[in-house]
Amino acid sequence: MQGRIVRGRVPRKPHTRHRDANGDLLYEECFTRQGFDGAYSVLYHRYRPHEQIHRGFTEGFAIAEAVAERGLCRRHYKTWELPANGPSPLLARQPLLFNDDVVVGVLKPGVDDDRFFVNADADDLYFMHRGSGKLVSPFGSLKFAPGDYVCVPRGVAHRFELAPGDEQYWLSIECLGSLEIPRGYLNAAGQLKLDAPYSHRDFRVPEFLPPDEDELRLLTVKRNNRFHAFECAHSPLDVIGYDGAVYPVAFQIRDFEPRVGQVHLPPSVHTTFQATGAVICSFVPRPLDFHPEAVPCPYPHSSVHIDEVLFYVSDSFESRKGIGAGSLSHHPAGIPHGPHPGAYEASVGKRSTDEMAVMLDCSSPLQATSFAVQTEDLAYHSSFMA
Ligand SMILES: [Fe+2]
Incomplete structure (x- = not known):
């Protein structure tokens, strides 16, 4: 993910004889992705790695x-209720x-x-x-x-x-x-x-x-x-040693460097990782939008291709109320979502946020398991009604 690194002892060329201090031949392992076309690492083992x-x-x-099919609703799961x-x-x-x-x-x-x-x-x-x-x-x-x-x-x-x-x-x-x-x-x-x-x-x-x-x-x-x-x-x-990019x-x-604009920027500016069918975003403490007429709270949106999942790291989040550290919310495509009542207006004039959260935007519909359902906050969907 981060380019080639080298650790321990590797021979000058791959696929050539590499021996330990006793003169015994070491076993090369090519650890590859996407067949032989993607990123790879080459490791040198003392013993045959496939035994x-x-x-x-x-x-x-x-x-x-x-679980059995459920209605198209915004969901909130209190994952802190799962046993420790x-x-x-x-x-x-x-x-x-x-x-x-x-x-x-x-x-x-x-x-x-x-x-x-x-x-x-x-x-x-x-x-x-x-x-x-x-x-x-x-x-x-x-x-x-x-x-x-x-x-x-x-x-x-x-x-x-x-x-x-x-x-x-x-x-x-x-x-x-x-x-x-x-x-x-x-x-x-x-x-x-x-x-x-x-x-x-x-x-x-x-x-x-x-x-x-x-x-x-x-x-x-x-x-x-x-x-x-x-x-x-x-x-x-x-x-004994390896080099490669895997x-x-x-x-x-906290090392993620947030972007701030004059007016509200879409959540895609927080993208941290890209997965097949999903992006993973990091919301971290940052100054808020600085246009004199800015509304820093996210605007309601209909992201018609995306199921949004948020995992809340801190107790506060600019647009949401009633969530806590460890909350997991799921806002499915098909219905718009946006700030909780009062959050939009309350954000006017705010200069900074200490929110911290991990978000996934997923391009296919998500299904819930029984582990989720047992921690569900059943009042969440209606909590967006004024
Ligand atoms: Fe969203």
């Missing part, structure tokens, strides 16, 4: 299933809304992963609402803290270690197509343009770990919504 024993089906997190201190991250995800492109969920893990996980169905994007820890993979150890996005490319074996004593409360977005930096932010050389809302330096990459023979060897792979157990003959962390990254939401 895995299949142990049958196993358990994983809940797969999204739709759950199982490991691999098991703790609770899907809330989904379509063929994304699965949006919340997880509140309580213990470390006891095995590695490969999501072969999706790129995973997490937003760490609360809690810290690290993500361990053959690419190294990536620390995370509240407010971080953590991007895990599909196929990367990884496990989470949680900081002791922290409450963990994460938003998860499974991107079943691909998750990328918006193309418009990149120049022809693949660099982030100088007017992109972040720079390469804002993305944190894993700290490389030396090979660890004692690492866990159990692996769960999700493919086609089934979980498969494997036992690796050797530790997945047997990597690896997990972290990005702190």
